[in-house]
């Protein structure tokens with residue numbers, strides 16, 4: 178396969194915990210695979226739920242080099258290749274327990290970038306670097322240091338049609354690197370009142386990230402998740418459709434089959450069960466294909482593993 182194309186990248190994000198980021202990300206990746214796309218699934222969450230769910234616990238507990246080193250040490254960035262694990266439906270860049278240190282390290286890197294970029298300050302970048310593990314001021318040149326995942330992915334760009342990134346349940350540097358690398362977000366939200374604040378924070382966070390880095394973040398849509406037939410669900414669906422009136426709002430109902438597939442380490446597309454929600458994930462995958470220019474005409478050109 179050619180190595181000169183850029184993968185379509187989407188970060189599945191919402192700082193609120195338990196909204197279904199991991200479930201949605203795995204099943205969207207499964208649906209894209211079902212449509213014949215080659216997918217790399219990136220687990221950017223230090224909790225490693227997706228990594229563990231996909232049955233890759235060894236990778237999560239692996240000794241260095243790990244995803245942490247690839248993100249925080251520019252000399253090891255191209256070792257990303259060594260970390261990728263093949264899985265039934267997609268390749269996986271697994272999380273690792275060391276990613277728990279990444280927030281601290283990426284914060285220092287970002288501070289160094291700001292200090293180096295600000296002629297007014299006399300803070301010594303190497304003093305900041307001494308607080309970190311891998312970070313080196315010489316390797317940081319821009320106004321921010323949020324491009325580390327973008328750079329790591331650039332090394333494996335040609336091998337995938339899509340990179341789907343599962344992000345942690347908080348807004349910090351790790352999530353920022355995921356959104357920066359993808360510049361497209363898919364937002365899972367529960368249909369309950371607490372989602373309103375989470376969505377408001379998300380909108381603020383995107384504006385802050387765009388302001389800091391100069392990128393434009395495109396919303397692919399919202400996935401109202403674990404939807405049931407209560408008044409609260411209906412009101413929240415109306416609210417989501419109002420706030421995201423220019424974007425698709427897909428509805429995924431509460432289904433034990435989604436939990437079962439996850440426990441079996443796969444998407445619902447790789448199980449024997451027929452799950453009615455499969456159509457929703459296929460709709461999302463079709464919308465992605467349309468947005469990124471994968472037409473049914475070129476479906477036959479995509480090479481399967």
Ligand SMILES: Nc1ncnc2c1ncn2[C@@H]1O[C@H](COP(=O)(O)OP(=O)(O)OP(=O)(O)O)[C@@H](O)[C@H]1O
Nearest residue numbers: 194195196197198199200346403430431432435436
């Ligand atoms: N549509 C659904 N129907 C039934 N259960 C669901 C559905 N979506 C998610 N779940 C379950 O809800 C729980 C939380 O989902 P998930 O782990 O995907 O959320 P998350 O946003 O990734 O969580 P975190 O913020 O911890 O990363 C899991 O037990 C998952 O199996």
Ligand SMILES: [Mg+2]
Nearest residue numbers: 198199222226
């Ligand atoms: Mg998760």
